[in-house]
Amino acid sequence: MSRTDEVINSIKRMILEGAFRPGDRLPVEKDLAESLGVSRGSLREGISALSILGVVNTRQGDGTYVTDLDVGQLLAPLGFVVDLEGRGDARHVHAVRRLLECEAARLAAGRITDSALAEARALLDEATRIMSQAPQDHERIIEIDIQFHRIIAAHTGNPVLVGLIEAFAGRTVRGRLWRSLHEEGADRRTHEEHLAIWKALAAHDPERARIRMANHLIGVEESLAGPPS
Amino acid sequence: MSRTDEVINSIKRMILEGAFRPGDRLPVEKDLAESLGVSRGSLREGISALSILGVVNTRQGDGTYVTDLDVGQLLAPLGFVVDLEGRGDARHVHAVRRLLECEAARLAAGRITDSALAEARALLDEATRIMSQAPQDHERIIEIDIQFHRIIAAHTGNPVLVGLIEAFAGRTVRGRLWRSLHEEGADRRTHEEHLAIWKALAAHDPERARIRMANHLIGVEESLAGPPS
DNA sequence: TCGGCGGATACATCTGATGTCTTCTTACTC
DNA sequence: GAGTAAGAAGACATCAGATGTATCCGCCGA
Numbered sequence: 194m195s196r197t198d199e200v201i202n203s204i205k206r207m208i209l210e211g212a213f214r215p216g217d218r219l220p221v222e223k224d225l226a227e228s229l230g231v232s233r234g235s236l237r238e239g240i241s242a243l244s245i246l247g248v249v250n251t252r253q254g255d256g257t258y259v260t261d262l263d264v265g266q267l268l269a270p271l272g273f274v275v276d277l278e279g280r281g282d283a284r285h286v287h288a289v290r291r292l293l294e295c296e297a298a299r300l301a302a303g304r305i306t307d308s309a310l311a312e313a314r315a316l317l318d319e320a321t322r323i324m325s326q327a328p329q330d331h332e333r334i335i336e337i338d339i340q341f342h343r344i345i346a347a348h349t350g351n352p353v354l355v356g357l358i359e360a361f362a363g364r365t366v367r368g369r370l371w372r373s374l375h376e377e378g379a380d381r382r383t384h385e386e387h388l389a390i391w392k393a394l395a396a397h398d399p400e401r402a403r404i405r406m407a408n409h410l411i412g413v414e415e416s417l418a419g420p421p422s
Numbered sequence: 423m424s425r426t427d428e429v430i431n432s433i434k435r436m437i438l439e440g441a442f443r444p445g446d447r448l449p450v451e452k453d454l455a456e457s458l459g460v461s462r463g464s465l466r467e468g469i470s471a472l473s474i475l476g477v478v479n480t481r482q483g484d485g486t487y488v489t490d491l492d493v494g495q496l497l498a499p500l501g502f503v504v505d506l507e508g509r510g511d512a513r514h515v516h517a518v519r520r521l522l523e524c525e526a527a528r529l530a531a532g533r534i535t536d537s538a539l540a541e542a543r544a545l546l547d548e549a550t551r552i553m554s555q556a557p558q559d560h561e562r563i564i565e566i567d568i569q570f571h572r573i574i575a576a577h578t579g580n581p582v583l584v585g586l587i588e589a590f591a592g593r594t595v596r597g598r599l600w601r602s603l604h605e606e607g608a609d610r611r612t613h614e615e616h617l618a619i620w621k622a623l624a625a626h627d628p629e630r631a632r633i634r635m636a637n638h639l640i641g642v643e644e645s646l647a648g649p650p651s
Numbered sequence: 652t653c654g655g656c657g658g659a660t661a662c663a664t665c666t667g668a669t670g671t672c673t674t675c676t677t678a679c680t681c
Numbered sequence: 682g683a684g685t686a687a688g689a690a691g692a693c694a695t696c697a698g699a700t701g702t703a704t705c706c707g708c709c710g711a
Binding site: 195196197231232233234235252253254255256 | 663664665666671672673674
């Protein structure tokens, strides 16, 4: 195992064992390198990797800190995997996304708050307005779509699920998806499906919310796969 | 954005755009550093991070190669997140694991091959033998458990799902889980649940397989949470 | 034809120096 | 006495060069 790997595993282990807690500041490079028995260069390679993974966060002139180890942040590197896998055939990625989001809808139906429902409703109403205008702000429509799904995920009560959904239905994926289905009526159909999901959530009906979400995502997948034969 | 981040994003982009393909060898450090306008040290920090993420693979004396970008390998860093999240309250992690594995069982029921069924059966038979012996080889029981679930995942036909399951139900999680539930009859009950799953798979009955798997994992979760109140 | 031996190449690691940013202290001004 | 700005100190960022070590490959002899 390389020195760099040793650095990474040592720091990971120390975090897992509680030697470093979220928000803690790591020893300065010189000291940490010395205590691990490696040069500053090797230490920096390890720190760099941990920084990419979202485990630590370095600030020039200040120091290196353990992040709050938020699941969403730690799952962010997944985005690259999703992008990579979704380059050609995105079916597998979308199958997983559908699984995750359907469960999210089911869970959210039982826990979503009135204020979150109102917030989601406001988004959908804004989409209604935009679609009645002549030059449609498509980017804003995409943004509303992301926000709507994000509100649902946020009310599942499961942060791990939230992180995964964010990675699997994040900006890159969604953007590419939407731009690829500029077909006639896609915006309007999607909007109506969102309304159906909202109604199920407002009724706090888990099974109905799950089915509405499944129907919505299957529609998206079919648009992606091409016109039905 | 730091030089290191630039290096990482540049290489990621080149891979996404197809400039580097799986198995390709990257230019030597000196040349690549020069073409990206950074020093060798900064380049190495970036390469190191990509190596941790499973995107590239460096071999001393030879060169740096793009990996085959296998989903399982790219999802491996997730293991740390799962470990971290599962330290205290593992409920959320297990809820996601249950979701993933239930879907895997459902999918596998329709696609699993006879040889895979035979392989799974052989594992279960071995477990039967072990449990009838006096000094039970508990480690082997754990190993069989992992293999059994892995066979199911492998026959979903969805590599992304396989990778996620591997991360969420991998060695570390399972090991800790099993060692924590040394309660009376846990081995035997788990074994019988495995048999029920196997029967549903052999019957190629998706819904039954899903339910059997759900039942199995709920049992595991309850053992973990402590005796039912 | 086969096998061992170097040489060339490439990554691994270390060391030291310099640049740049943040923070804290300190002194000055009002 | 309070507020502010300059400066000093500390810490990461980056670079450059040198040395160590593993791998590959061609050469040469048996």
